[in-house]
Every structure is written in C-alpha cells, then in structure tokens.
Amino acid sequence: MSDSQSSSLKSYMDSAVGAGQSALGSLTGKTGHQAEGNAKKDQAAAEKEASNIFGKLGPVAASGSGGVSIDDPRRQEGSYNQTMGSAKETIGGLFGAEGLKIEGQQQSAEGRGMEAEGQLADFGSGMKDRVQGTLGGMAAGITGDREAQQKHQLQHDNGKTQLRSAQADIQKQADA
Numbered sequence: 252m253s254d255s256q257s258s259s260l261k262s263y264m265d266s267a268v269g270a271g272q273s274a275l276g277s278l279t280g281k282t283g284h285q286a287e288g289n290a291k292k293d294q295a296a297a298e299k300e301a302s303n304i305f306g307k308l309g310p311v312a313a314s315g316s317g318g319v320s321i322d323d324p325r326r327q328e329g330s331y332n333q334t335m336g337s338a339k340e341t342i343g344g345l346f347g348a349e350g351l352k353i354e355g356q357q358q359s360a361e362g363r364g365m366e367a368e369g370q371l372a373d374f375g376s377g378m379k380d381r382v383q384g385t386l387g388g389m390a391a392g393i394t395g396d397r398e399a400q401q402k403h404q405l406q407h408d409n410g411k412t413q414l415r416s417a418q419a420d421i422q423k424q425a426d427a
Contacts, residue, residue: 272285272287305318305412305415305416305419307416307419309327310322310324310326310327312412312413312415312416313412314408314411314412314415316408316411316412317405317408318405318407318408318409318410318411318412318413319409319412320373320377320409320410320412320413320416322369322373322416323368323369323370323372323373323376324369325365325366325368325369325372326366326369326370326373326420327369328362328365328366328369329361329362329363329364329365329366329367329368329369330362330366331362332358332359332361332362332365333358333359333362333363333366334362335355335358335362336354336355336356336357336358336359336360336361336362337355337359338355339351339352339354339355339358340352340355340356340359341355342355343355370417370420370421371417373413373414373416373417374413374414374417374418374421376410376413377410377411377412377413377414377415377416377417378410378414379410380406380407380409380410380413381407381410381411381414382410383403383406383407383410384403384404384405384406384407384408384409384410385403385407386403387399387402387403387406388400388403388404388407391403
C-alpha cells in the first residue's frame with residue numbers, strides 16, 4: 252500500500268501506535284513523546300476519514316483513494332420499478348382502481364428484490380476485489396513488481412469503493 256493512498260487498516264495501526272506512544276510519554280513525563288503520539292493519533296483519524304469518503308452520482312461511485320465503481324444494473328432497475336410501482340399504487344388508490352393498485356404493489360415489491368440482488372452482487376464483488384487486490388499487491392511487493400503492485404492496488408481501491416457504495420445504499424434502506 253503506498254503512502255499516498257488511504258487505508259482503514261493502516262489508520263487503525265497508526266492509531267494504536269499513537270495511543271501507545273502518547274501513553275508512554277505520559278507515564279515517563281516526556282511531553283515530546285506524548286505530543287508525537289497525539290499527532291500520530293490525529294493523523295490516523297484523518298486517514299480513516301479519507302478512507303471512508305466516497306461520492307456517488309447516479310450509478311457511479313468514486314472514493315478518495317482513487318477507486319471507481321459502477322452499480323450493478325439491477326440496482327437502478329429495481330429502484331425504477333419501486334418508484335413506478337409506488338406511483339401506480341397511489342394512482343390506483345386515488346381513483347379506486349384496485350387492479351392498478353395491486354399491480355403497483357407487485358411492481359414495487361419486485362423492484363425491492365431486484366435492487367437487493369444488485370446490492371448483494373456489488374457487495375460480494377467489492378469484497379472479492381478488495382481481498383484479491385490486497386493479496387496480489389502483497390505478492391507483487393515481495394517479488395518487487397511495482398507495475399503489478401499498482402494494478403492490484405487499483406483493484407483493491409475499486410473493490411473498496413464498490414463495497415462502500417453497496418453498504419451506503421443498504422444502510423440507507425435500513426434507516427428508512
């Protein structure tokens with residue numbers, strides 16, 4: 252993992268080192284060590300925050316680490332079906348068209364299922380790419396293959412972005 256890219260794991264390790272260094276400085280009375288440890292903890296918190304930042308525009312998500320992902324098409328199609336189903340259900344309810352209302356309920360339910368399938372597919376694919384990228388990057392680092400290491404880092408970052416995008420949508424639905 253290069254220093255220019257954020258990593259959740261690195262931020263946790265840096266936070267632990269900073270906490271230990273700060274505690275050691277506090278115990279020994281060396282304020283320099285304590286200040287250095289606190290600075291390390293602050294840097295770790297910033298790294299963790301940067302590792303979790305991502306933006307999404309439609310089906311495309313991008314992260315602070317440079318990862319990019321495109322949602323599984325079932326996510327958008329499912330969302331569309333939910334919206335259309337809700338509209339049919341509302342119109343059917345307003346005008347007493349029971350058939351339209353039932354059709355809308357069915358379309359909305361199918362859309363929820365389709366969107367969930369797409370989210371799970373993106374979650375699994377993101378997890379797989381993240382793990383493969385990490386392991387491949389480690390192997391490339393051992394052999395000294397910088398080009399392969401960068402390729403695997405990009406695979407990791409794209410997988411992380413895809414995973415975070417699916418997690419955010421799943422959490423949004425859980426909160427609703």
